[in-house]
Amino acid sequence: AQSVAQPEDQVNVAEGNPLTVKCTYSVSGNPYLFWYVQYPNRGLQFLLKYITGDNLVKGSYGFEAEFNKSQTSFHLKKPSALVSDSALYFCAVRDGGNTDKLIFGTGTRLQVFP
């Protein structure tokens, strides 16, 4: 069965520093991987996805993610964090079949301090 794991409940980083939010996956076949962000009292918003091709995927708001097949990881990164990046981040993998059903990780809360 497909699954993703987010090993950190919370990540703290100072504004201007680089940030990394970790995600590892377990899939049968080729993985379709996603990152979503949730701001307080809002729905989830799409950040980026990996289907195939370049291992470095660029997304919204300056975020990028690196797909690493050998380490089965898909870490979210940003070179310089902003206070406004503080939110809940979810990694997800497509469940397969004929739908776009996603299986989500448990989420990582990112806190960026001024």
Next chain:
Amino acid sequence: NAGVTQTPKFRILKIGQSMTLQCAQDMNHNYMYWYRQDPGMGLKLIYYSVGAGITDKGEVPNGYNVSRSTTEDFPLRLELAAPSQTSVYFCASSYRGSGANVLTFGAGSRLTVL
């Protein structure tokens, strides 16, 4: 273009009461989903639909029912509310094309069962 609209935003129910969470999308998406979000648990899929008249169970369907009479609407029914159904519910939709498509989420419905 409203995207995915959920109503109500907040609701308090007594144990044993019934209610319907409404979801509507105006993007002509063929796939629709209901997820519930519990703290520290990520999002779990309740039900999904690949088109009008077609629904299927997700990971946590017990205590819920859905229908999909039109492409636009995908209501979620709680027949006998229980405290375990206290959660935030998200409706999402996607358009099935080639490759993995992105889910668009509503803003959520917060349900408390007392």
